Amino acid sequence: MKKLKRKDRTRAKVSKKFNWKTHHDELAWFKGEKINAAYNAVTRHALSDHANKPALYWENDRGKAKTLTFSELEKLSNKFANVLKKLQIKKGERVFIFLPKVPETYISFLGILKTGAIAGTLFQAFGYAALEDRLKNSGAKYLITSSELVGRVDKVKKNLPKLKKIILIDKIKVKKNEISYSKEMAKASDEFKVKPMKPEDPAFMLYTSGTTGKPKGVIHKHGAILQQHLTAKKVLDLKENDIYWCTADPGWVTGIAYGILGNWSNGVSSLVYEGKFSPDKWYSLIKKYKVKVWYTAPTAIRMLMRSGVKLPKKYNLKSLRYLCSVGEPLNPEAIRWGRKAFGLSFHDTWWQTETGAICIANQPTLKMKVGSMGKPFLGVKAAVLNDKGKEVLNHAGDLVLKPGWPSMMKEIWRNEKKYKSYFKKGWYYSGDKALQDQEGYFWFIGRADDIIKTRGERVGPFEVESALIEHPGIAEAAVIGKPDALLGEIIKAFVVLAKDYKPSKNFTEEIKKFVKKRLAGHAYPKEIEIRKDLPKTRSGKIVRRFLKAQELGLTMGDTSTLEKE
Numbered sequence: 001m002k003k004l005k006r007k008d009r010t011r012a013k014v015s016k017k018f019n020w021k022t023h024h025d026e027l028a029w030f031k032g033e034k035i036n037a038a039y040n041a042v043t044r045h046a047l048s049d050h051a052n053k054p055a056l057y058w059e060n061d062r063g064k065a066k067t068l069t070f071s072e073l074e075k076l077s078n079k080f081a082n083v084l085k086k087l088q089i090k091k092g093e094r095v096f097i098f099l100p101k102v103p104e105t106y107i108s109f110l111g112i113l114k115t116g117a118i119a120g121t122l123f124q125a126f127g128y129a130a131l132e133d134r135l136k137n138s139g140a141k142y143l144i145t146s147s148e149l150v151g152r153v154d155k156v157k158k159n160l161p162k163l164k165k166i167i168l169i170d171k172i173k174v175k176k177n178e179i180s181y182s183k184e185m186a187k188a189s190d191e192f193k194v195k196p197m198k199p200e201d202p203a204f205m206l207y208t209s210g211t212t213g214k215p216k217g218v219i220h221k222h223g224a225i226l227q228q229h230l231t232a233k234k235v236l237d238l239k240e241n242d243i244y245w246c247t248a249d250p251g252w253v254t255g256i257a258y259g260i261l262g263n264w265s266n267g268v269s270s271l272v273y274e275g276k277f278s279p280d281k282w283y284s285l286i287k288k289y290k291v292k293v294w295y296t297a298p299t300a301i302r303m304l305m306r307s308g309v310k311l312p313k314k315y316n317l318k319s320l321r322y323l324c325s326v327g328e329p330l331n332p333e334a335i336r337w338g339r340k341a342f343g344l345s346f347h348d349t350w351w352q353t354e355t356g357a358i359c360i361a362n363q364p365t366l367k368m369k370v371g372s373m374g375k376p377f378l379g380v381k382a383a384v385l386n387d388k389g390k391e392v393l394n395h396a397g398d399l400v401l402k403p404g405w406p407s408m409m410k411e412i413w414r415n416e417k418k419y420k421s422y423f424k425k426g427w428y429y430s431g432d433k434a435l436q437d438q439e440g441y442f443w444f445i446g447r448a449d450d451i452i453k454t455r456g457e458r459v460g461p462f463e464v465e466s467a468l469i470e471h472p473g474i475a476e477a478a479v480i481g482k483p484d485a486l487l488g489e490i491i492k493a494f495v496v497l498a499k500d501y502k503p504s505k506n507f508t509e510e511i512k513k514f515v516k517k518r519l520a521g522h523a524y525p526k527e528i529e530i531r532k533d534l535p536k537t538r539s540g541k542i543v544r545r546f547l548k549a550q551e552l553g554l555t556m557g558d559t560s561t562l563e564k565e
């Protein structure tokens with residue numbers, strides 16, 4: 001082994017001694033080792049001399065802005081908890097949020113956690129079929145949404161017998177089975193006794209797509225806040241007086257773990273921008289709010305790159321101190337561009353919906369190797385295994401983690417088989433391929449399965465294929481991720497037309513709209529290719545990887561393997 005540098009030697013020593021338990025004191029606990037993530041994110045700051053410090057700076061692209069202090073956020077989330085209490089919500093019941101990044105999203109999320117119920121979030125671009133799958137599987141009892149979005153839920157409400165009421169944030173006059181948020185909030189007390197939970201009790205859930213079957217509900221524990229808190233502090237480098245901007249949506253895990261929990265548990269003022277992406281707008285927000293720490297995604301960085309290095313120079317962005325990225329491979333060009341544009345490096349962080357918090361990262365204490373994801377966070381053991389399950393260095397293999405990190409998912413909602421499938425011989429398999437070098441740095445290689453990452457958002461090909469074959473003109477469909485310089489990957493669909501179906505001139509556009517409406521505004525195929533047939537195994541399973549190899553101009557390999565599968 002190469003001799004370790006001084007910084008690395010210190011790190012190695014700290015890492016050896018590290019024990020999650022010794023950091024318990026950084027959080028607030030109830031009697032009997034109980035905890036509540038929302039209490040840690042907001043209540044304890046509202047009870048401290050941080051009470052009047054801004055927790056949320058919110059702004060949209062339609063000229064509206066609002067600031068909520070920790071004390072205001074505390075009171076409003078208490079009110080929402082009381083609204084749910086009046087509805088007799090019980091511990092472990094599911095309440096879902098289907099909203100854009102508006103203040104009500106943050107208020108209701110915290111309110112739900114305070115009651116001991118499980119908060120579920122739904123990305124605002126979801127279409128009615130995607131909503132039905134998630135709300136049905138979770139057995140959600142209440143849903144909070146807006147009059148703009150509720151139509152998509154109304155369409156499938158008849159198939160959701162467990163959904164008792166829909167809470168509308170912007171309506172006073174409501175229909176039967178609907179509740180007016182503002183009316184109920186006005187009546188509710190702003191005092192609430194936060195429910196002490198066991199660290200392993202569920203706090204929130206997120207649906208994530210696999211390669212087969214319907215999306216799965218990943219359940220996260222209240223105790224996960226320990227790792228979210230520590231990584232926000234030690235990886236994102238959040239300090240008490242920072243203004244922090246996480247650009248992720250709470251419909252996805254980053255928007256929860258580092259847009260609500262980890263950031264606020266560190267008492268940090270956080271910016272939320274609800275609106276369309278525009279480089280000018282983003283730079284002006286950094287300037288206006290004097291953002292110090294910025295957590296974003298490679299697609300966004302690449303989009304900023306396209307608008308050039310001169311544009312950021314037009315703004316005073318001197319407040320920026322630390323930049324991080326997540327969700328897709330962070331191109332070395334993006335890091336180099338960041339250095340030119342902001343005089344700072346983007347620090348890559350790796351994790352997943354299932355891991356609940358950052359597990360591998362380019363941490364401030366670490367010398368950065370451009371292009372690598374960095375090293376495991378203190379207390380996280382990661383490795384790369386070969387096909388035989390042996391740890392390997394300098395070889396591509398499966399990226400695995402040793403179970404036991406505090407934010408590891410608790411379960412897959414009502415699907416133990418799926419949960420168990422992640423674990424083999426004492427390791428958690430991430431589904432990613434990676435390489436670990438001699439010095440312990442991890443390098444991302446790709447997915448081991450067909451999951452697609454487009455704009456940093458995770459899309460399961462099965463869901464897109466299912467939506468496609470609902471169309472009367474499509475008999476069969478296969479979907480792959482096609483590399484794209486800007487979006488990481490785009491979704492490409494191969495379809496076989498139904499017998500005697502004559503596609504119109506607008507067939508492609510028609511299909512895109514069809515999928516968007518059902519599934520999601522972000523998960524439709526950008527490219528559609530009509531084929532006579534699709535490659536299949538003898539048992540009739542479509543083999544996406546052959547289509548992908550063809551698309552990338554790679555050799556198809558031995559097609560006889562198709563027969564054996």
Ligand code: WTA
Pocket residue numbers: 208252253254325326327328329330348349350351352353354373430431432444446447453456457458
């Ligand atoms: C990918 C997002 C390369 C990876 C928090 C992982 C990354 C999946 C990185 C999880 C990174 C995440 N470099 N790829 N730094 N971070 N990924 O569940 O394939 O939306 O398995 O969680 O994104 O995506 P998810």
